Amino acid sequence: METGKNAKVKSSHFRIGKKTFFFDVNVASNNTNYLKITESRFVEEGKDRIRNSFILFSEDIQDFQKVLREMVGYL
Numbered sequence: 001m002e003t004g005k006n007a008k009v010k011s012s013h014f015r016i017g018k019k020t021f022f023f024d025v026n027v028a029s030n031n032t033n034y035l036k037i038t039e040s041r042f043v044e045e046g047k048d049r050i051r052n053s054f055i056l057f058s059e060d061i062q063d064f065q066k067v068l069r070e071m072v073g074y075l
Contacts, residue, residue: 009025009033024038
């Protein structure tokens with residue numbers, strides 16, 4: 001595990017076509033872990049990637065999982 005500001009605890013990723021999704025558990029400045037989910041994709045060949053991220057703290061995970069399970073049930 002890294003040390004210092006926003007140290008990474010664990011990282012994983014997967015690809016869907018031209019998109020890559022990253023899941024990173026980091027340590028915040030108050031020494032709590034959080035999950036950062038990032039979507040990275042190419043706009044055009046030879047251009048920079050576009051990245052969109054959002055962060056979930058431990059107190060938000062249960063609500064996120066509940067809604068995710070509900071939506072997956074409709075697939």
